[in-house]
Amino acid sequence: MVMTHGSRCRYTYRLGHMLTINGSSTVWSQEFSFRAPPYPGQNSLQRVIVVGDTGKAEIDQSNEYQNYQPGALNTTEKLVKDLDNYDIVFHIGDLPYANGFISQWDQFTEMVSPISARVPYMVASGNHERDWPNSGSFYENTDSGGECGVPAETMFYVPAENRAKFWYAADYGMFRFCIADSEHDWREGTEQYQFIERCLAGADRQKQPWLIFVAHRVLGYSSNDWYAMEGSFQEPMGRGHLEKLWQKYRVDIAFFGHVHSYERTCQMYENTCVSPERSHFKGPVKGTIHVVAGGGGSHLSEFTTLQTSWSLFKDYDFGFVKLTAFNHTSLLFEYKRSSDGDVYDSFTVSREYMDVLACVKDSCPPTTLAT
16 A cells, blocks of 8 residues: 655555465565655655664573674664654664574564664675675675675665675665675775775765765774774775775765774864864865764774874764754764663754865865866
8 A cells, every 4th residue: 555645655565474274365464664765866854874783682681692782672672662753774784693593683683673664774794794714705704604695685685786795875865875895895996996986976966965985894983992903993994995085075974883882083084184173064075074883782892092083972882873864955963872862972064065066185186177
């Protein structure tokens, strides 16, 4: 059944299973509904959830395997209760931590089903979905338990050209999301690097002013203790290869998971804060704000004791991010804790289309048609 809801249709559906024992009959699920997404560029209220690394847990605390995701239920509970106040979810890698046990996928999909039955539940590939030696992964570890991405690719649809290569573009109203796969090579000259540039370049910023980059592992900036001990504060060669693209195409926000906590940077370019602003950004896109949103539920990750110059807000707790696009010129960012659903960090972006076109450091060619 289809019902109109303003300018977007609402679809009502249910699932059936045909039984052949003792005659033919069909068992039906309860009725669900969802709204059609806004068309690319549509000017309407659009609200997005970004969360990573949730894992799964049992309500009766009977989790017998990989029992290190204590925040999963709180995060899921808050998102279920707030279903009427957001439109789409991006889970940016490390979904159930099943590590080869299919029953753990069943447990996870059951946990998130109240959400995924109502709104699009988009996913990215994490190390616990993909990595396995000699399987084509960029990292030669055993984090997926031999899954090599197959359950994730099978259970969740993404509009990828090749779902074994889990990178794709997602247009949602005034947003364009470029979802990278940090478990495949992203370096300059690779197939994925070429995709990332096409995705970023393909955004019509007059219609889609909010350009978002997403990957599981931190390819930008993190104050996590193990990244600090490595001396890189990121995955090796991450921002060294991708930062020129973020700057050239004026990416508003780059989201990462993998580190199980929350952190937000200033507007960054080449290891430098390019704006003194902390909470109200306006005018040209001087640099990209990097956000680690990996506190969905898995055991928390410690921060380094070093005072990193880029970090504006850190939180050693479980939580998720909400983006609200009010129109083509106004965006609200909120970080909420899973424990109470309250906002603990936020900022706004106010920008006109000509601000997006403005040239800032290294974002425009050295010559123009005028010269």
